[in-house]
Amino acid sequence: MTDPPHSRAWYARLARELGGYRHPWTRVLDGPDPELTFDALLTEHLRPDTRVLEAGSGHGPDAARFGSECARWVGYDRQPELLELARANAPAAEFHLWDGKGEMPTDLRGPFDLIVSRRGPTSVIDHLNAVAAPDARFLYVGPRLDVPRVPQRLRSVGWASLGEWRVSVRAWAPTWADWQTRCEFMDEATSREDWDAHAGARGRCYQEERYVLLAGRD
Template sequence: MAEGRTETAQKRYGRLARELGGYFHPWQRTLSGPDPELTFDLLLADLLTPQTRVLEAGCGHGPDAARFGPLAARWAAYDFAPELLELARHNAPHADFHLWNGKTDIPSDLNGPFDFIVSRRGPTSVILRLPELAAPDAQFLYVGPRLHVPQVPERLQAVGWEVLGEWRASVLAHAPTWADWQTRCEWMAEEARQSDWDAQAGAQGMLYREERYVVLARRLPT
């Protein structure tokens, strides 16, 4: 994965689409407990209704659109990687997908407003666009790859949204091989040292923690 250090994010995710068939973590791992992302899943399923209009930021290859989209009145989603969107349209034909990076002008056919904006390890930039996208009583649900993602509450405060709840989950995990550990560290913007692997890796590989930060917020009345 040395090439990944010089890739743009868009090219990296396009490569994942071609090589792995979607937006998947490109390293093997074994978890010692429940997936810490289950909190996000449970909240999302509980908050959806047949009347909910959903916008998903950073939809990847469309797994959430495929799984949860039928529970909503509408599931719209966007991503900035064309290769992932092609997979998403195949995986969730009932949803509507848009090529967008969340920062430029909102696509004309991505017409809101939306009652529920969700992002699974996707871009936090969508938070700054919530005033343009959200219905008056809308909610926002996010899960990130660390216990602390400080820009999320900071940006919610900047746009005047109220945090209803925060959850932090962590489970032990193993990366079974040195190559998996290198890839995991690169993905998380951490340094992988061969000396650490030689000293600390056991029969199951390198022990680490899979962490998730989940936040639920709502738009305050104006």
């Protein structure tokens, strides 16, 4: 991809070429997907009366998968192309265009019982007290074992961690093109020389990492 990673043009291209916000490289995991921890916690906190706000809904995979298990699923994203796909993928959910900056749209003000962010914008933390029901929970997953700014920002708005999970699974990028795309996606430097020095018959080994956090009001 020629557009700067995680720019609006880059996300629009993902929507066009991959049909959503997906990892644009092939990977082979030697163990369970580390995001299963997030899935399990999300499922545990869904009830028929739960109202969910999803920050960074992307093309709507979680709304399509989990939306029927709760009373209301509302998502927002800054990328119109992804929201168009989300509305088609999860027609029972609600989706709104917002970049997490400035005044929050009225339709996103809740109250919500569960606020979720699967690698989505951490800026939603600044709005938790405005959107959250009294006993609400915030569930987040990030792409590295530590995301220090998340617990720090939570403390700044009077929320505290109820649990943290760090999951790491060995993974393989089978080809140089896959490895190059992965490094671009993760904003990591690489070179063909590095690939040639470390790749083997299965490709290049790396750790697929996730940091999962569940929080509530302190």
